[in-house]
Amino acid sequence: MRAVDGVSLEVAPGEVLGIAGPNGAGKSTLIAMLLGFLDPDDGTVTIDGLRPRAFVEREGIAYLPELMTLPLTWRADAAIDRLAALAGIPSAGLAVARERVIEAVGIGEHRSKRLKALSKGNLQRLGLAQALLAERRVVVFDEPTHGLDPVWTNRFRDIVGGLRQPGRSIVIASHSLDELERLCDRVAIIDHGRIQRIVSVREARGTGSVRRWRLRAAVGADVVAAQFDGATLKDDSIECTVDVAELNRGVAAAIAQGALVTAIAPAESSLEEAFRAAVTR
Amino acid sequence: MTLGSPLAAYARFQARDALLKALMPVGLFLVLAGLPIYTLAQRSTLAAMRAPGTLQDGAIRIYGEVMTLAMTLGAIVLMSGLASLDRERGHFRFLFSRPVAPWRFYLQQFVIATVLFVACFALIPVGFGAVVAAVPVLPALGSAALYALLYGSLAFLFSALLNRDGLAFILVMIVSRVLQQLDRAEQLSGFLSGLANALPPLQALDGIRTTWLAERAVTGNDVLLVIGYSVGMLASALVLIRQKSLAR
Numbered sequence: 001m002r003a004v005d006g007v008s009l010e011v012a013p014g015e016v017l018g019i020a021g022p023n024g025a026g027k028s029t030l031i032a033m034l035l036g037f038l039d040p041d042d043g044t045v046t047i048d049g050l051r052p053r054a055f056v057e058r059e060g061i062a063y064l065p066e067l068m069t070l071p072l073t074w075r076a077d078a079a080i081d082r083l084a085a086l087a088g089i090p091s092a093g094l095a096v097a098r099e100r101v102i103e104a105v106g107i108g109e110h111r112s113k114r115l116k117a118l119s120k121g122n123l124q125r126l127g128l129a130q131a132l133l134a135e136r137r138v139v140v141f142d143e144p145t146h147g148l149d150p151v152w153t154n155r156f157r158d159i160v161g162g163l164r165q166p167g168r169s170i171v172i173a174s175h176s177l178d179e180l181e182r183l184c185d186r187v188a189i190i191d192h193g194r195i196q197r198i199v200s201v202r203e204a205r206g207t208g209s210v211r212r213w214r215l216r217a218a219v220g221a222d223v224v225a226a227q228f229d230g231a232t233l234k235d236d237s238i239e240c241t242v243d244v245a246e247l248n249r250g251v252a253a254a255i256a257q258g259a260l261v262t263a264i265a266p267a268e269s270s271l272e273e274a275f276r277a278a279v280t281r
Numbered sequence: 282m283t284l285g286s287p288l289a290a291y292a293r294f295q296a297r298d299a300l301l302k303a304l305m306p307v308g309l310f311l312v313l314a315g316l317p318i319y320t321l322a323q324r325s326t327l328a329a330m331r332a333p334g335t336l337q338d339g340a341i342r343i344y345g346e347v348m349t350l351a352m353t354l355g356a357i358v359l360m361s362g363l364a365s366l367d368r369e370r371g372h373f374r375f376l377f378s379r380p381v382a383p384w385r386f387y388l389q390q391f392v393i394a395t396v397l398f399v400a401c402f403a404l405i406p407v408g409f410g411a412v413v414a415a416v417p418v419l420p421a422l423g424s425a426a427l428y429a430l431l432y433g434s435l436a437f438l439f440s441a442l443l444n445r446d447g448l449a450f451i452l453v454m455i456v457s458r459v460l461q462q463l464d465r466a467e468q469l470s471g472f473l474s475g476l477a478n479a480l481p482p483l484q485a486l487d488g489i490r491t492t493w494l495a496e497r498a499v500t501g502n503d504v505l506l507v508i509g510y511s512v513g514m515l516a517s518a519l520v521l522i523r524q525k526s527l528a529r
Contacts, residue, residue: 035378037528056378063378069371085290086379130375140378 003029004040004193013137014166018180018187018201019173020271022279026193027173028066031142034171035061047138055138060087062136066143066173068123072116076107076126079115080133087134101129104159106152120147128156139163139170145179157182181271189278196278199271210243212267215251220259227254239267287381288389295390296397299359303397306355306425307404314347318413330413340413345494348405352425352490355402356432359394361447363387364522365440373527383527384519391437391515395429420493427486427507434514435481441518444529457483481514482506 004026011017021027032038033045036052047055055061070079080098089097102108105125110118118126124147131141141160145153160183163170174180180187180201187199215238217224225233227250228240242250251261268276318340322330330336364387367373377383402425406418435453439446460477461484463469469477485503492499 032528035374037374037377038526057380057382060380061378063374065371065374067371070375071370071372082291082294083375083379085294086287086376086381088287088290088380090286091290 002193004033004190007043007190007193007195009188009195009198011169011171013169014164015186016160016164016170016172016184018184019171019190020175020177020180020187020275021190025190025279027190028142029193030190031140031171031173034140035063060134060136062131062134062139064127064131064141064144066146068115068127070115070126072114074115075111076113076115076118077102077111079126080130083130084133089134097133101132104132105129106155121149121152124148125152128159132159137168139168141170141172141174143174144172145174145176153179177269177271177275181269187271187274189275191279197274199274201271210241211270211273212239212241213247214239214263214265214267215261216263217254218260218262220254220257223257223259224251224254224261227251236262287379288385291381291386292389292393295393299390299394299397300401302359303355303394303401305358306351306398307401309351309354310347310405313350314343314409317343327412333414337414341416344409344413344416348421349490351405352402352428353432355398356425356428357436357450359398359429360391360433360436361440361450363390363394363437363440364518365444365446368527368529369444377527382523384523387437387441387522388515388519391433395426395433398429398433399426417494417496420496424490424493427489427504427511430511430515431481431483431486431507434511434518438514438518438521441521441525453480454483457481461485482510 007026007030009017019027019030029038033040034047034052036045036054036056045052050058074082077098080101081094084094084097085091102111105128107122107125107129110122110126115123115126124145128144131139144160145156148156157179160170160172172180172183177187184201187201189196189199215224216236217238218236221233221236221238225231225238225240228238228242228246231238231240240247240250247264251264255261318330321336321339321343325336330340364383367376373383376386399422403418403422406416406421410416410418436446436450439450439453443449457477457480460469460473460480461482464474464477465484482503486507489499489503489507
């Protein structure tokens, strides 16, 4: 059985690439190959011209795995100290590095607890802390917001924003299309072990490509619906498929005829549309 | 940042992890030998046990038997699951996304564990000597070092090769012991005799230990065989770790 097959993908320095796909699509296998934990039977994986293991052994990768699989008897601060030492942080700078990441992910009150006493969200924050210990040119996050509450999901987005640098490549695998759409430049949609399509999220956000919109009108919903070919109307909600220019023209015309439009939003994000089209299950 | 420095910095954590396992033979000895010796001493006095005689001979016999058991079990526990547990439990994802070579990481762990094992093992003859009667210390430490090397490298090899390595290790150990005992008694010939000689030289190791503890000279060939076989298995384990995928 092939977990991934015929995958061809390049991540540029300074880019944030998302990997989306349903369970069992091959995301984790792809990441294991990127870190050199698995060798492909056929084909090559290189980072900066080196085989992944050679690259990792030379300079390391900031990596947050999907599951926090550190020994549960370790204390949180001791776990960070161990992984900081192994990351090459000198003894003199260990305490400073530890405090910096503990502060960044807000687990100060849990620092002396054993990992088995931490909640799922705090474990995930600890995982994020260890990934932030050293400055790396390559960052890989596998389901990074898994188990995080909404506050920390937002905070994670800020952290990733802070990690963006011209020379740094960031890869994020996630089930959350919303998260990928907010954080990434491009998103590779993978299914059945193959890249089904690559969506340039930034372009999709900025252009007036045709997409499905949902509008609400307090008055004259039928007038709004009449402006767009093929529009559907249910109560005060209208759905239509047009580009941005056509949308504006139609809304302006409806308002001129007395309609009161209260909301306009994409019926689904461009990434969701692409995902739906690419993944057939 | 040099490649060697993260590993050197991590050595203290590896030493901490290995220390508990390295102390296991001492604990085992205290339980299995300490209690019988204490019972013997209760029949008379500790002073009587410290004087040459039947009581002291009994205590020394207990010391010899339990020390051998502690040496064997301790060496097995020391290295079992060395690489396979990190693999099975997923620790490797955190350890080896950092700038370290896995084979160097495990070689360092092997060396640290072996040194600690021998150092802790010294507590047994030294402690026994202080409480009951003087026994040779260096032969006991030499034996402990060889046990850690041979059993440790065998356990490490299986750990590098397989995920469920414990069963395979025990199987090879039993088969080696049985075949080598039969071969020594000249009850094997042909393929089985060749197989007995190809398997890890556990019987030769037992012979070295017995001879050393009796303070007699050992032929260099047996020691070389045990060391050579151990180094071969250790090198094979390291090559496997370097060549095979970490995620299996």
